[in-house]
Amino acid sequence: MLNMFDKTKLPAYILRPTYIERVSPFIGKGLIKVLTGQRRVGKSFVLYQLIDEMLSRDPRTEILYINKELHEFRELRDGDELYEYVSERLKSGVPNALFIDEIQEIKGFEHALRSLLAEGRCDIYCTGSNAELLSGELATFLAGRHVEIQIHPLSYGEFLRFHGLTDSRESFLRYLRFGGLPYLSAIGLSESTAFEYLDNVHASILLRDVVAREKIRNVDFLETLLDYIADNVGNLFSANNISKYLKAQHIAMPVPTILSYLAALQKAFIVRKARRADVRGLKIFEVGEKYYFEDLGLRNAARGQTTPLELGKLVENAVFLRLVERGYSVNVGWLDGAEIDFVAEKDGSRLYVQAAYLIADEATAAREFGNLERIDDNYPKYVVSMDETIGKTDRRGIRQMNLREFLLADLENR
Numbered sequence: 001m002l003n004m005f006d007k008t009k010l011p012a013y014i015l016r017p018t019y020i021e022r023v024s025p026f027i028g029k030g031l032i033k034v035l036t037g038q039r040r041v042g043k044s045f046v047l048y049q050l051i052d053e054m055l056s057r058d059p060r061t062e063i064l065y066i067n068k069e070l071h072e073f074r075e076l077r078d079g080d081e082l083y084e085y086v087s088e089r090l091k092s093g094v095p096n097a098l099f100i101d102e103i104q105e106i107k108g109f110e111h112a113l114r115s116l117l118a119e120g121r122c123d124i125y126c127t128g129s130n131a132e133l134l135s136g137e138l139a140t141f142l143a144g145r146h147v148e149i150q151i152h153p154l155s156y157g158e159f160l161r162f163h164g165l166t167d168s169r170e171s172f173l174r175y176l177r178f179g180g181l182p183y184l185s186a187i188g189l190s191e192s193t194a195f196e197y198l199d200n201v202h203a204s205i206l207l208r209d210v211v212a213r214e215k216i217r218n219v220d221f222l223e224t225l226l227d228y229i230a231d232n233v234g235n236l237f238s239a240n241n242i243s244k245y246l247k248a249q250h251i252a253m254p255v256p257t258i259l260s261y262l263a264a265l266q267k268a269f270i271v272r273k274a275r276r277a278d279v280r281g282l283k284i285f286e287v288g289e290k291y292y293f294e295d296l297g298l299r300n301a302a303r304g305q306t307t308p309l310e311l312g313k314l315v316e317n318a319v320f321l322r323l324v325e326r327g328y329s330v331n332v333g334w335l336d337g338a339e340i341d342f343v344a345e346k347d348g349s350r351l352y353v354q355a356a357y358l359i360a361d362e363a364t365a366a367r368e369f370g371n372l373e374r375i376d377d378n379y380p381k382y383v384v385s386m387d388e389t390i391g392k393t394d395r396r397g398i399r400q401m402n403l404r405e406f407l408l409a410d411l412e413n414r
Contacts, residue, residue, distance in 0.1 A: 010052070013045045014162055014185070020049055022149050027054065028095075028123055032113055032142060035127040037151035038269035038294050039209065040201050042182040043127040046151055047099050050125060054097050061095045064122070068105035079108035083115060086122070096122035104128045104213075110141040117145060127151075129209055131267045152325045153180030153295045156318070156407040163189065169388065172404050176314045179297025198301040205298075209268035216264060221253060225261050229271055229291045230302045233313040234355075236276065236288045236332065236339075262291075269294050272324065277331035279343060279352075279375060290332050292320045311386070312357035315403055316341060319355040319384055322407050338371045351380040351411065359385050359400070372398050382406065 019035075026033055027050075035043045044067070054061050064086060066073050076082050082100075090096045098116070103109050103126040116122060138146050154162055156175050162185040165171040178184055178194050181201065187193055206222065216222055228242060239258040246253050265271045276288040293299035296314055303310065323330050323344045333340030333352065342353040352375060354368045372381045373396055381398045384406045394400075401409070 010048050013048055016046060019046045019151060020053055023050060026147055032117060032124045032146040034146055034148050035151050036148055039129045039205050040181050041151050041153050043151045044101050047101060058095055061097055062091045063097055064089055065099045067101040069102055076106055079112040082106050082109060083112035090121050098122045098124045100126040102127060104130050110138055114141050154182055155325050167404060176296055177300060179295040181295060181297060195301060198297045202298050202301045205268055205270060210264045214264040222261055226302055230299050233292060234316040236290055238287050274330050274332050276334050279333045279335040279340060292317045315357050315386060316355040319353055326411055335374050338374055340371055354383045356385045359387055369395050369398055
């Protein structure tokens with residue numbers, strides 16, 4: 001085996017330089033680099049790019065690559081077998097780099113990684129499709145010795161590049177409809193083909209990363225819950241609200257069960273939660289939160305329609321995804337009874353965003369701009385909508401932007 005890994009066997013890929021830039025400061029450092037994210041968002045291909053990056057820095061680097069989704073690694077079932085497999089293949093006198101794809105499939109992997117890290121014989125990278133990797137296993141055994149880089153579906157800019165499209169209303173509607181799973185660029189964006197793929201991915205994630213891993217018993221309720229979330233994107237709700245809704249449908253489901261199912265969906269990165277917070281001090285409220293889908297296409301696969309009402313939900317979901325993808329911590333703002341769709345914070349700075357399908361009349365404008373006008377600080381404030389023609393783009397310091405422009409903008413340097 002060439003360099004323990006035949007680079008010529010790497011599949012072709014389209015660069016996603018944002019993630020290489022995020023990992024780059026940690027290459028060669030005594031930290032385990034963990035790439036997390038929903039299945040099929042391209043974590044494996046980011047690993048391939050990292051392999052090329054490391055070999056370009058030092059061609060002597062010995063690459064050891066393990067992909068638990070491949071048949072040849074089926075015998076690596078636990079941490080002891082993993083440690084033995086890796087130890088036998090590390091080379092002396094040259095740099096070694098270990099890459100493990102879908103590491104959560106190896107029981108007790110954290111024990112092997114802890115020992116390998118302590119020995120300092122290899123630079124370690126791994127991917128995982130469950131958020132509990134960091135909140136549980138790794139956090140317990142490797143506190144302070146790992147760094148997480150979250151991999152997301154394609155941003156709108158990446159979607160254009162992967163599909164060979166130019167920015168236009170038609171291209172953007174395709175993005176809202178089909179979402180950002182990278183493999184769609186290989187199979188095309190015809191309605192039937194794309195949604196057959198999205199339906200299969202949706203089912204696979206639910207069964208493997210939610211039902212099987214979390215030992216979910218009531219699969220029908222899980223699907224009902226996911227449909228409820230899809231229908232309520234952009235709405236504040238709580239487990240109590242869901243319980244009351246279910247009772248009206250003659251379905252009895254205790255609140256603790258609802259909370260556990262919501263947590264399972266978040267662990268698998270299917271949905272993300274934005275909690276309600278007071279704008280003045282960002283105090284987190286215990287009641288009221290919003291849920292957004294990690295991928296727009298998978299959300300639409302669950303709903304199966306794109307009406308104007310649905311488009312309004314997709315607009316808000318798309319804004320949320322852009323903020324998260326740029327590394328912001330995102331909450332729903334609350335100020336004297338008025339809701340601010342998003343309060344986003346990063347590196348000690350903040351920005352506020354109101355998202356709307358269209359600013360169709362003065363009443364809508366007064367509501368969207370008015371909520372932001374209540375905020376008396378000088379952080380950037382945006383009203384984002386799908387209006388193609390934006391007239392007056394600044395109102396008392398609040399910038400109105402077309403959604404496509406917002407999703408392509410460098411928010412940190414505006």
